Amino acid sequence: MHKDIRALLEAPPKPFTPAERKLVRVLLADFPMSGLTTVSQLAKRCGVSDPSVLRLVKKLGFSGYPEFQSTLVQKIDERMRSPLSMLPKSRQGSPGGDKWDDFIDAAIEKLGDCRQLQVRQDTEQLLAWLSDPRRGIFCHGGRFSGFLAGYLYNHLHLLRSGCCWIATPSQLPEQLIDLRPGDIFIQFDYRRYQKTAALAIETARRRQARIVLFTDIYDSPLRQLADIVIAAPVEVPSPFDSLVPAMAQVEALIAELTARLDCAMTTRVEEIDQIRQQFGSHLLQDDQ
Amino acid sequence: MHKDIRALLEAPPKPFTPAERKLVRVLLADFPMSGLTTVSQLAKRCGVSDPSVLRLVKKLGFSGYPEFQSTLVQKIDERMRSPLSMLPKSRQGSPGGDKWDDFIDAAIEKLGDCRQLQVRQDTEQLLAWLSDPRRGIFCHGGRFSGFLAGYLYNHLHLLRSGCCWIATPSQLPEQLIDLRPGDIFIQFDYRRYQKTAALAIETARRRQARIVLFTDIYDSPLRQLADIVIAAPVEVPSPFDSLVPAMAQVEALIAELTARLDCAMTTRVEEIDQIRQQFGSHLLQDDQ
DNA sequence: CTGCAAATGAAATAGATAATACAAAATAAT
DNA sequence: ATTATTTTGTATTATCTATTTCATTTGCAG
Secondary structure (H helix, E strand, O other): OOOOHHHHHHOOOOOOOHHHHHHHHHHHHOOOHHHHOOHHHHHHHHOOOHHHHHHHHHHOOOOOHHHHHHHHHHHHHHHHHHHHHHOOOOOOOOOOOOHHHHHHHHHHHHHHHHOOOOOHHHHHHHHHHHHOOOOOEEEEOOOOHHHHHHHHHHHHHHHOOOEEEEOOHHHHHHHHOOOOOOOEEEEEEOOOOOHHHHHHHHHHHHOOOEEEEEEEOOOOOOHHHOOEEEEEOOOOOOOOOOOHHHHHHHHHHHHHHHHHHHHHHHHHHHHHHHHHHHHHHHOOOOOO | OOOOHHHHHHOOOOOOOHHHHHHHHHHHHOOOHHHHOOHHHHHHHHOOOHHHHHHHHHHOOOOOHHHHHHHHHHHHHHHHHOHHHHOOOOOOOOOOOOHHHHHHHHHHHHHHHHOOOOOHHHHHHHHHHHHOOOOOEEEEOOOOHHHHHHHHHHHHHHHOOOEEEEOOHHHHHHHHOOOOOOOEEEEEEOOOOOHHHHHHHHHHHHOOOEEEEEEEOOOOOOHHHOOEEEEEOOOOOOOOOOOHHHHHHHHHHHHHHHHHHHHHHHHHHHHHHHHHHHHHHHOOOOOO
């Protein structure tokens, strides 16, 4: 809507009055910081009265000071994001620009962003839950993220019993019947958010499950319903979002969990192999 | 005075309560933007109550929300002046070594290695094949990499017809019957290499399919049988190998392919939506 | 299960803040 | 000068915000 406040200040629709010019001068001086204070503070700082500030804001086309301010915050947000995405470009080999490598670069950057997103305490909590053999684990995801759910499940299954993967929403009812209080329900849901995800989580919550949500860094409506949120950046130069950071998180989780449950896994995998041998050639080799 | 809010959030003086962790998560997610709103807005966004926000702020050592907020603004001010300050922060906070972040770091490194592995000509060839609507596409993978195959299939399916995903080896016979000369058989096979993969590829070859192999950088026995090889590093600090680089490659491929088939996809997706509407509520929302 | 302590949220309160009305001052035109 | 018009500030009001109180819930140890 309001494209650029700065442009508006520099080329006003109507000429500014003297008091307004005072304000504009300050606003432009350390743009956009000075706009983050209250009306009175800004007014005093510029040596004008409160109403003068309000009048300027309205003249610029805003409905009121709050709207003006939130537009400024948006502007800041853009600025904060952009420099990061421009700096670590050390492309040397590719000449005209290689879409493939550009994508990989973007993925690397997003993966880097991951590091700052995780609260250690959350991770510990999650690991503690997953290590508890009494808690059942239910993995579920959307059309694309469902594969991550399955990927996670396949690893978990090697580490412990009581895991299940709900591959499609239609299986939700028949699987959630076994969900008991204290069990862990792990939902993958990235934009665009799916309706069934909300349904699934609500049901799991009602059955007093711990809710773990793998989602993107944006405002998933499910965040509030989750006990633990693992957020991943998804934006890459592609019409589709990327699940690379998400997958890295899944693998990181598994790596840590494996470290804790190592001996348990060893015996478990041995037993699996043993059983598989009994089947012998009756099944096509179906495992890694 | 208050040096670094971010540091405070990552290494709290006292352990956080669950509600506080929810807040911290959001605050860190798009630091420091989310702290610029009102208490109520922030609270609602995080799914906690107003008092929880206030308690957190006090626990962090601020006299109240306004002080907290103005400290954030200061922080923004610093950052706006020197964009360098927001470069990937050198790991100093984590003392004994954070396994999670170590893993992510390793993944980043491996992903970086990817860039030098790809021969552009191969990519072009592959894209040309995949863009050709006359060629059928068959995706198949192992126990873990099978999910990548499915992930790839799901995207391909939105772009064009004639794709299929062979989810388990047992489906190979019944699916490969439809493989015609010139079709593309995409196999995912990372160590430890599976026996069925070799079988599948040989069969596909005999039927004169083009063989595309997604594998690791080591000596897969299948390399010789493939027309195109996309190799990924897999070694990470975990007992399990990582498929993160592999997934990035899949996504990069899709990104490029989408760029070429964009208009085709648009109409196709529209048609899918149309059909879905006809089903209406008869199916649980099963898509992205 | 039961009781205890910690954590949390609903509701009420105290305090700012933005917005408004109107009067005073400044400016420009006659 | 005098008036008309614009600009500005003072004082007030309505609205929103942060904060506190207290009852409820939740998690946990015996």
